[in-house]
Amino acid sequence: MKKQIIFLLFLASGLLFAQSAKSLEAVCSSLASHPNTIGDFTQIKTIQTNGRKLKSSGKYIISTQGILWQTEKPLATSLILTKDAMVQIAANGNKAVMNGKDNQIFGQISETLSSVFSGDVAALKKNFECDFTSGSDGSWKVLLTPKDSTIASVMKTLELSGITKPETAMTTLVMSEASGNSITYEFINQKYPEELSADEKKIFILE
Numbered sequence: 001m002k003k004q005i006i007f008l009l010f011l012a013s014g015l016l017f018a019q020s021a022k023s024l025e026a027v028c029s030s031l032a033s034h035p036n037t038i039g040d041f042t043q044i045k046t047i048q049t050n051g052r053k054l055k056s057s058g059k060y061i062i063s064t065q066g067i068l069w070q071t072e073k074p075l076a077t078s079l080i081l082t083k084d085a086m087v088q089i090a091a092n093g094n095k096a097v098m099n100g101k102d103n104q105i106f107g108q109i110s111e112t113l114s115s116v117f118s119g120d121v122a123a124l125k126k127n128f129e130c131d132f133t134s135g136s137d138g139s140w141k142v143l144l145t146p147k148d149s150t151i152a153s154v155m156k157t158l159e160l161s162g163i164t165k166p167e168t169a170m171t172t173l174v175m176s177e178a179s180g181n182s183i184t185y186e187f188i189n190q191k192y193p194e195e196l197s198a199d200e201k202k203i204f205i206l207e
Contacts, residue, residue, distance in 0.1 A: 034192045036061070036195070036196055037060075037061070037062040037190060037191075038059070038060070038062075038191050039190040040058070040059055040060075040188050040189045041057060041060055041185055042055065043071075044186075045184075046183075046184070048180035048181050056071050056073060057073050058071040058072040058073065059072065063200075065082065065204040066080060066083070068080055068200075068203050076091050077090055077091055080204065084099070085099055097206070127146065128144045128145060128146055128147060129144070129147065130143075130144060131145075139164070140161065140162055140163075140164065141160070141161040142159070143159050144157065152178065154177065154178060155178065156178050157175075158174070158176070160172070169187070169190050172184070172187070
């Protein structure tokens with residue numbers, strides 16, 4: 001579960017770079033223009049020891065209310081992250097809820113999540129080494145290396161890349177784990193609604 005949570009954090013970070021810009025600071029200044037991002041994903045995990053590839057797919061939502069990572073295949077599971085709690089819903093419908101008030105790892109995740117959604121690039125750079133580049137063809141790429149030992153114990157680096165033509169989008173994310181395994185995410189059908197639907201908003205009301 002910890003790896004999924006850390007991934008969601010960095011998926012949110014991808015919002016910082018999904019614009020045409022020549023600097024990280026310029027990208028952060030446009031964050032508020034996309035309060036909600038929804039789309040489809042495909043995940044391929046490569047196991048270093050045997051080269052086996054595990055594939056899954058589903059939908060995601062990133063908003064100022066929280067993040068939903070909803071896997072549909074091969075098993076229907078969900079992970080919901082807000083600023084106050086994390087909820088994992090298993091294929092059988094069972095829920096596991098973590099209240100983050102007294103959890104150090106959650107506190108670090110929550111702090112960075114708040115920085116991402118507020119466009120606080122200084123806080124992001126405090127926790128990660130950020131190597132941002134953009135191309136004349138409208139492409140962009142950023143390599144994030146965690147400074148925090150808790151995150152570094154799970155993830156070695158994270159590389160996000162995308163396009164700005166004909167419209168801006170994050171298309172690929174590659175997470176290199178400390179174990180030597182890697183996870184590649186591909187994103188399609190991104191949309192940026194001004195408002196979530198009533199059903200989508202209910203997802204982030206954790207009772």
